[in-house]
Amino acid sequence: MSLLSNATALLGKELRTEFRSRELLTTTVVFILVVVVLFSFTFDPGSNESRRFAANLLWIAFLFAASLMLQPCFLREQNNDTLSALRLCVADPFAIFAAKLTANTLFLLLTELLMLPVFSILFNMPVFPVFGQLVLVLFLGSLGVSIVGTALSAISAQARMRELLLPLLLFPLLTPVVVASTYVTVGLLDVAPFMEWKGIGFLAIFDVVFLTALWLFGEYLLEE
Amino acid sequence: MSKRVLLGAAAVLLVIAAAYAAFFVAPEERTMGVLQRIFYFHVSCAWAGLTAFSVGFLGNLLYVWKRREKYDWLGVSCAEVGLVFTTIVLISGPIWAKPAWGIYWTWDARLTSTFILWLLYISYLLLRTLIEEPDRRALLSALFGIFAFIDVPIVFGAIRWWRTQHPAPVIMGGPNSGLAPGMRETFFFAVFAMHILMWFLIAERYSLEKMRGDVELLRQEADAT
Numbered sequence A: 001m002s003l004l005s006n007a008t009a010l011l012g013k014e015l016r017t018e019f020r021s022r023e024l025l026t027t028t029v030v031f032i033l034v035v036v037v038l039f040s041f042t043f044d045p046g047s048n049e050s051r052r053f054a055a056n057l058l059w060i061a062f063l064f065a066a067s068l069m070l071q072p073c074f075l076r077e078q079n080n081d082t083l084s085a086l087r088l089c090v091a092d093p094f095a096i097f098a099a100k101l102t103a104n105t106l107f108l109l110l111t112e113l114l115m116l117p118v119f120s121i122l123f124n125m126p127v128f129p130v131f132g133q134l135v136l137v138l139f140l141g142s143l144g145v146s147i148v149g150t151a152l153s154a155i156s157a158q159a160r161m162r163e164l165l166l167p168l169l170l171f172p173l174l175t176p177v178v179v180a181s182t183y184v185t186v187g188l189l190d191v192a193p194f195m196e197w198k199g200i201g202f203l204a205i206f207d208v209v210f211l212t213a214l215w216l217f218g219e220y221l222l223e224e
Numbered sequence B: 001m002s003k004r005v006l007l008g009a010a011a012v013l014l015v016i017a018a019a020y021a022a023f024f025v026a027p028e029e030r031t032m033g034v035l036q037r038i039f040y041f042h043v044s045c046a047w048a049g050l051t052a053f054s055v056g057f058l059g060n061l062l063y064v065w066k067r068r069e070k071y072d073w074l075g076v077s078c079a080e081v082g083l084v085f086t087t088i089v090l091i092s093g094p095i096w097a098k099p100a101w102g103i104y105w106t107w108d109a110r111l112t113s114t115f116i117l118w119l120l121y122i123s124y125l126l127l128r129t130l131i132e133e134p135d136r137r138a139l140l141s142a143l144f145g146i147f148a149f150i151d152v153p154i155v156f157g158a159i160r161w162w163r164t165q166h167p168a169p170v171i172m173g174g175p176n177s178g179l180a181p182g183m184r185e186t187f188f189f190a191v192f193a194m195h196i197l198m199w200f201l202i203a204e205r206y207s208l209e210k211m212r213g214d215v216e217l218l219r220q221e222a223d224a225t
Helices: A002-021 A023-042 A049-069 A070-080 A081-090 A094-122 A129-158 A160-174 A175-188 A197-221 B001-025 B034-066 B069-101 B107-131 B134-159 B183-224
Strands: none
Touching: A002 A023, A002 A070, A002 A094, A002 B107, A023 A049, A023 A094, A023 A160, A023 B134, A049 A129, A049 A160, A049 A175, A049 B107, A070 A081, A070 A094, A094 A197, A094 B001, A094 B034, A129 A175, A129 A197, A129 B134, A160 A175, A160 B107, A160 B134, A160 B183, A175 B134, B001 B034, B001 B183, B034 B069, B034 B107, B034 B134, B069 B107, B069 B183, B107 B134
16 A cells, blocks of 8 residues: 555654644644634623634634644645655655645644633533534544645645635635534534534535545646 | 627527516516516526536536646636626625515525635636646646535535525426416526527637637747747
């Protein structure tokens, strides 16, 4: 299995690069904190209403953070002139995408798990009784964001105004993920929590569809 | 007379005839009255827009596969023309909705997904302006176009969980749906007219894009000599 071993090696490279500096994770965590504080000024955080909005805010904050986190994904390779080398050393270009999107999913999930207790305290949301289900939604949602985001950051890295372009391409495409994830999370954080399996199934379908699209068309995204 | 003059004249005459039929031939709807007549333009533009985007999607796929410039021209022409029709849909919808529903806009499945569709193709055209090199622009925008087109039905499915206020499909919508005689003929005539107009606009836009490509080629040749 050359695809799997290539992807694993590249994933190791992505993780090593990040954990040497921890730039991406630190910046994203601080960014989410700033957004959360800003949110608290735009509505009354102590009211009962805030419980209804908290899940939505959670996903908006994560989405904005993701659009920042995905920026350097291919830009870093381009700035260091390492993209051609990467393309040369793997047989299947999908390995590059697989490694990058796995790394992005892991980073996103890690940030979200770090922020969950903070949200729980600041907005008085009991996250721990439904922790397992929350992790499932967060995982499927972050996977969807990373699949589409990794593909699009390969596109935006080759254009002008790339910092602005990526969110512009990303957010409309991610509408289904936002709708489904928020839907499930609102249910889980309800006074009487319930699991919306339809939303979970939907997220899984989205992930599979776009993973397949990336597998089919990914190699063209990296053409010289 | 050249083919494009004929096609253009046909498109204009057909749209005028469709307007006449919508206002004077089709029977008055029982509850909505004259207001319902906007339906002939609103729905036919929506269909023409979706046809344009579907043809554009084919163009995008063919470009990625065959790498011929003409498929890139087709893709961008269809996206622009589809965007024009979708804009008409997004404007004529609220004009109808205000008297019928009492509000201009509601975040219902069909409205929201049309809005997202519109945003996606705006992003597509924007992306094209931000990549200089023609081959790269063609390839990357074709790929984004493919992703966007795949996304549209998923967006629609996702937003359908919200309460839907848009009228249920009248055409092919189930046993109790369907149009009264007179309305049906007018409607399908309007759809036909809009598609001819769409075809004409895409053909014009395509030849413009082709000219641009030719000019670019000539300029490169001139630079080389």
